Amino acid sequence: MTRSTRNWLAAGIGMWALLALSPVRTGLEATLAGHMAAQLPLLVAAGWWLGRGLGPVRADELAGFNRHGAPGVLLAAFTLAFWLLPRSLDAALQEPAWEVAKFLALPLLAGVPLGRSWPRLPGLARAALWANLIPMLGVMGWLYIQSPVRLCNSYLIDQQDLLGWVLLGITGMLALYWVGWAFFGGLGRAVATDRAR
Template identity: 35%
Template sequence: MTRESMTRESMTRGSMTRESQTRGRLMGSMALVAGCLVARDALERTMWLHMLVQIPLLIAAGVIASGVIASRTTSPESGWLSRWNRQGMSGLVLAAGGVAFWMIPRWLDAAVGHVGVDVAKALSLWAVGVVGARSWRAAGAIVQLFVLGNTAWMTATVGMLLLDAPTRVCVNYGASDQRLAGYGLLMVTLVVVVKALLRASVAIPVPTGRDAPLSAHLDTL
């Protein structure tokens, strides 16, 4: 076997492996969406499961599929998508709006009560995951920190509203479910804040040498 034929065989095997991985990821993404719909009665039985388990799983399914879609279309840095989604801002704002929409109590109730609305929720949150993940990769550190800050503000606000509401806000969920969901959203806020601090620690360089603050020089004396 010549070197050229060995190289071609190796490239063919690599291409087949990548194609198999691509199909596997896409099938896994679709299976996750289907599983969320099949198990909708269990996942939507309580408010905290609905908001903190099912919705994130549907978004995660879109994130899984985003790599597959990106490999088959233009990159986020080129073409018409770059003009529409410069630095990932438009896509991230759209994704945040999609998540915020399905956190509105009226639409949580609608998703529980109507299968058609629940399917629309699943598909739109899957799209949120696709668009959000692709836009996140295109965004710079400043945009990412801005999005993390706004996400923390949104989850904290909704969490406090659920805890402070004098009556239940959803017809399908009781006051105890509402409090659990509120506390869960505050925990999500804490996780997002930690993520933002870690991202900032990487994005913002520590000054050294002449650029270092006076206190840093005094510490070395």
């Protein structure tokens, strides 16, 4: 194990442990925006770092199962979709078993597979995923703002509105980043890399 992989592994474990600390966990879960837009992505990031700590992604890694990284990305996407449901967030707040499941599933079933599979995914496929993720976040934000009823029973309607605006802000930042990446060489390099494979 190289020093770099040890650092990634330590960062992943450290982030995971930090998020599990009671003051941090309850602080993030006190608001819907903190729960969905901060805690969930940070748990996935901890798993991503753990995945980086497993060493460089090899071309033949799980070649029969995770060809071009698509199955791993799909596993991560379905895991994220499940934990983004308002019902899942409510259950995690009300049932300790669900909270434990969230803290295990997001790093291990979303973060690690994403970290191991994303580098193997063709550049155009990564661009297509970004192009779908950005409007999806915008639609989610708009739905949270416009919904006349509470979607999460554990949070008040004003928390729902705040989350909607946070998601719209994230959508705007991601859109700017993606446009810059596409127009200033990132997309061209990704296509060239795909052709060289």
